[in-house]
Amino acid sequence: MSHSTEAAVTHPALQAPYRDLDQQRETATLGMFVFLLTELMMFGGLFCAYLVYRTLYLPSFLEASKHMDLTIGAVNTAVLICSSLSMALGVRAAQQGRSKAIVLCLLITILFGCAFLVLKGVEYHHHWAVHEVPGINFAFSSSVPLVNVGKVQLFFSLYFIMTGLHALHMLIGLGLVTWITIAAHRGRYSPAYHNPVENVGLYWHFVDIVWIYLFPLLYLISRMHT
Amino acid sequence: MSAPSVAVEPREHYLNVDYGIRSWLLTTDHKRIGVLYMISITVMFFIGGVFATLIRLNLMTPAGDLVSADTYNKLFTMHGIVMVFFFLIPAVPAVIGNFVLPMMVGARDMAFPKINLLSWYLFVIGAGITLYSIVVGGVDTGWTFYTPFSTTYSNTYVFSTIVGILFSGFSSIFTGLNFIATIHKLRAPGLTWRRMQLFLWSNYATAVIMILGTPVVAIALILVAVERMWHIGIFNPALGGDPVLFQHLFWFYSHPAVYIMVLPAMGVISELVTTFSRKRIFGYEFVAAASIAIAVFGFLVWGHHMFVAGISIYSALLFSVMSYLVAIPSAVKVFNWTATLYKGAISYRTPMLYAFGFIGLFTIGGLTGLFLAALGVDIHVTDTYFVVAHFHYIMVGGTVMAYLGAIHYWWPKMFGRMYPEGWAKLSAGIIFIGFNVTFFPQFLLGYLGMPRRYHAYAPEFQVLNVMSTAGASILAAGYLLPLIYLIWSLRYGEIAPANPWGSTGLEWQTTSPPPTHNFEETPVVTEEAYAYDKHPEMEFVA
């Protein structure tokens, strides 16, 4: 059979078909990276559509982007970055085996994540109130005459789909972080075994990075042109 | 390596360890999951086959009056969707790959057994939703869902069909993820990359395509669904959208998808040719590298589906030359398989017959791809029966034959029984003949100008259509036979020894059927694949 440290052989977290914790950890991390690669390709398709239409319809996109709420967008960006910090600190705590610290850091992460989603909800509601939701009640009026309404609607469509897909991933992320918080609270993680925390951390950072790209493309493009 | 064992009476293996339904529906054993997939895709294959039968029957007469135009349009759409997403994509990887891959790397199971089970459930749910869409009224957009027809004009169940396909796409992504992690991390001691069997290289390349390409078609279809629901305009020219953008996003996946369908099949052929010639493969490194090259280049050619769609002349030139480049690694593989036969000790068992069939028909199908890559000729033959013939040669003459060869080859391993060789050979012959009679006339129809997706056609095309339909009836009979005799063999087939083919493959160095944990002791690999010269003791015992 396999040769590994006694601790790993009898470790309760070791699952079939792995022969030791190291192999399990490396495989799970590889799995998470591959999964994030698929997510990158998925968002990539949307970014591609954005790229095409923005190149074709820059003035309409600039005009539409002015209607984004820069304050909420910027606050949300800060919130997410802070949540990534707390997540990273949680991973660090896991590496050091400090269960209480893990739980605290992850709870802060969840808090920030919820704050992001609440702010996003407020933002969506505002867009709905001023008739900027394509397919539902879109009726765009702008002070700039003759901007093509159809193309402005395209921007908003991409906005809702891209940020919507991102928000969905945030929600799933919150679920994952909750799961490992509970596990950490039950003392499941130790310096020898804390891979789930790391992998959820990877997922969380990925979702954060997607937002880092979304924010300037959706909120900031009109700012430099004024 | 252990010597082939003689069949002994009741011992525990993965099939008899527990007969309960829960033990099957909640299994994490990759072998059981492979069997579950086998049952599911067989059902889907025959459903797709029924649609094909109706299509060919309708095309017996130029007036096409067997079914209405709308029904016909639904038939070819659903034939395409069911066959592509629910048969061809999972067939070799999810059935054969799931069963055999962990054993080939010397592992106890896949890297993520629970995700493997999830993958099967996603497939079944997706199939269920798609079948629901078919039953309540069907979908008529073509499996390619071109906009703006699919987003604005079709009056059929596009949305639910797309949901079904999305589920199957996620199933595919998780399968690919499992393959990559397993091959990277779970290889037995001594199994270096260069000692891996070629089936592993092919499935690895396939898995890379699955994880990189499938998400893009997911997004493309999600956008179609959203546009259909809320008319946001993303593909609607009246609102500034571009319907050709959909084609780019769709084909970015759907071209690599055909390599998902053919690469694992090629991996099977490598296994069959070596085992049934008792020889190492000629040019191992080249065949392995060719798999990777096909995966990489396969992502760079999608525009060749759009030569007349309105892309620029320069991008057309680029896609054309890339399409020629991607043909070269496939040609290299064909040559290497043929060279492997040279001075071999060749057996004519059924799996080998399927391998011969594959090599010949894939060669024809692949060469007809050169016609389509040729810009000047593609203008005339694209969207005609020439394309239909081309891809059926590869998918049916290629992939389905390789799948059948794989099923027969690994049947003893999976179920501990031999299939009846006489019936199997007969079926292989009927399938080969039926296939060629069905699809060769379609090349001629294509060049004559018969467009595809036509329920009625100009009268001068009738002779070739009747020939094609006649072939289809032969083909159908050929496919029904294995269904019958394979099921028969589960009960009445000759009991199989552990290694009936005397193969050096790692999966054969355990019992047939294997125990749940595959190997009693983790194998240690000390030599390269297909080392038949080092193992004269390995013998056919079947």
Place this chain on the structure above:
Amino acid sequence: MWTDFPLWPARAANFADKVDPLYLFLVAVTVFFSAGIFLTITVFAIKYRRSIHPQAEQIEGSLAVEATWSIIPLAIALFIFVWSASVYFSYGAPPKNALRIYGTAKQWMWKFEQADGQREINELHVPLGRDVAVTLISQDVIHSFYVPAFRVKMDVLPNRYRTVWFRPTRTGTYHLFCAEYCGTSHAGMIGWVVVMEPADYEAWLASGGEGSLASSGEKLFRHFGCISCHRSDKGARGPDLAGLFGREVHFQNGTTTVADENYIRERILGPRPPDRQVAGWQRDIMPVFRGQVNEEEMLELIAYVKSLQQNPLNVNPNAPIPDEEQRKRNPLVEPEVVRP
């Protein structure tokens, strides 16, 4: 059924002479390699079968052999690529003096209009030996204009004009098919292309037609009120359109474009984005005609604007400004002059 059984499509246009040889070469390559592989496998399978050749000889491989059978197919492939690219280039842009025909595709029919007004549905008459350019647009989904005998195919898109050209080389009647699936009657969206001797074609032209495309366009030019602004006199509120077609247009931001069919269509439909404001005109006061002009009318208007090439605006500059009724149709038509 057995009497009409062609194995080769008719050859009725210039492209057939370019495409068919390339096709035959590809067939030869295919037959050569397929037969080669088939024969080799058969010979090896028989010669090295187990019963007479029980001991396999292990051959690992050979770099020289691999190189040979990689490089030779690559060379053949690239040769085919270059040849096919040159055939593709010959399809290129339509020749300058081509006979222009316009058409729209819609579910599920083809409508063609010749320059002098001859209209056809699902039939297209063309003269032998002349370059013919057919400009097409779709009113709904993507269709594809396919004439097998001409070896010509082009997807027809909504909202975008595309032009295909050919030179018929043989008289006769040939199939026209829609080759991009477009719904229920996709298989019914078929017709005939009739190639006639030039004299017969002229006779056919003369026999029908409701007035040329351009003259129908002139009627629309008045009907929609275009004439009220687009004049050549000093008080004109819009640019003079004489000689516009084919000319370079300058925008306020310095960019330029050429005034082709797509440009004219874009201007008429609107709304026109601010970065496409024509230089020399401060504000865009032209009404938006999106939704008011259908594709056939659009083709007529464009034909009219094209006809203003040689002659100055042959519209009476003293023609009346649109009346009350027309103003109601176009509420944005401002009766007062707004000087730029």
